[in-house]
Amino acid sequence: MKNDPFGALIAIAIAGAIHLLAATIHMTHMTAHGVSLLAIGSLQLTWGLIAWRWWNRGVMVMGIALSLGLVALWVLLYSVPSPFVGHLTIHARMFDWMLVVTKLCELAGGSLLLWRLFANTRAAPGMPRWLRAGAPAAFAITATGVSLWFAAASIESVFPVLSISVGWPTWEMITDLRPAPASVGEEERNIDAPDYDWQLPPHFPLPRVPEENPMRAETVELGRYLFYDKRLSGNGAQSCESCHFQALAFSDGRALPIGSTGEVLARNSPALVNVAYDATLTWANPVLTELERQVLVPMFGEFPVELGITGHEQEVLGRFQSDANYQRMFAAAFPDDPAPINFHNITRALAAFVRALVSSNSPYDRYLAGDKTALSPAAQRGMEMFFSEELECHHCHTGFNFTASTVHANSTFSAAVFQNNGLYNLDGQGAYPRGNRGVYEITGKPEDMGRFRPPTLRNVALTAPYMHDGSLATLEDVVRHYMAGGRVLEEGALAGDGRRNPYKNGLVSGFRLSDSEIADLIAFLESLTDEQFITDPRFANPFPEQSAAVE
16 A cells, blocks of 8 residues: 555554553552553554554554554543543643653554545445545544443452552462452442451441451451551651551641651641541542552552652562561461462551541540430530531531541442532632642543542541641631631732632531630530540550651
């Protein structure tokens, strides 16, 4: 055929080479993603070799699938939730030259191929040239993009271990791949091992528990040790406790936490209170719903670095593999695994421990149970205001867990809730600070600007400072923020009138309270403090000599 597309061949080959380079980077924190990039890059380079030697209509259509089809895949990944969307947040919040160059090369190469395909196609009886050329091209683009998206969306449910595997594939990793068990009914899926006691009051439902990681006392205890062990960080400087102190309801008292390498994170450390009931995890990720996936973020994340395990994987594993106590605990927690000390089991144990952090014995809970002396008169007056339609607090902070973002074993619908509460309005059109714009960072939808998950208010008196960026210092500051219907910042880079944010939730409309009423409302919020939870030895540090000081 005429008009050999040398430019298209070079463009797609460049994209393939960059995909191979990206695979070596991504393999360190998500094997499934690294393998996907490796396969794509290999296919693109293989196509280049085939196109160099043999050139025909079929080769052109293959090239279109491996270029414009992959552009279509990324459009789907960004616009439709899938397991990789949380990872794509990194690309959305930081400039990724590899992503930009590969997509530009694929777009350029595919466009050249389309042009050559049309130029080399002749009309057939009853079929115009544009249809004869366009139909196979459109099918190749759509089939590639949609089929790869479905593969990305289903791979974790089919092979759950892939979602928590890191590093280059090994034979052991391949042999550990096993399809997820056949789906069962909701009640059967949430039956836990008989030796784990949740110790829940009557008004608390059972949490959801993934079948792949059932609650067992041995797993929770192993997770407790790992949670407090500084050897879990790459440089041995921090543990999970460094940002989650039990005395502060597993928050850290800072506006913004600091990672193991000294890097300041962008968002406030959320309290680990009743995380087992959270519909979504972290402040603003609608697709991160499983603890077994969420714990990978502080462990292996590089943007920013928290525990900083990436690049130190074998070193970190070696610390636990050489410890006799951990050898015993891993064997007890995972008796069916012949080599149980691995990151798959570390994430399962950590998730089990965090899932076990249930707070349910505050003065408010005792009041509900019939002890009418558990709440002071001030707290009772504050409770009436909290649940009133004038203040509207209970619409976002509702139910037994004081957040609308709640699911449990008997839930039948999604409860992924995110709200804009008028904290910022930088440009008069609703903008939030770049890199901290809530769900918008993932979806790119204007209406998601500034939308963050409403946290539980249990133990809220212990978890200052408040909001996703720790910008409100006290509970009184929070109450006055909602009284005003948003925040006004009159000067500085963040100046703006949050009251007029066009994306603000309509329930944040403001109200009036006297100073004594503010004190009553705060008294009620303080009644949600669970002293048993913050002193419970089941959740305490087993390494008191390593404990980080609460600042």
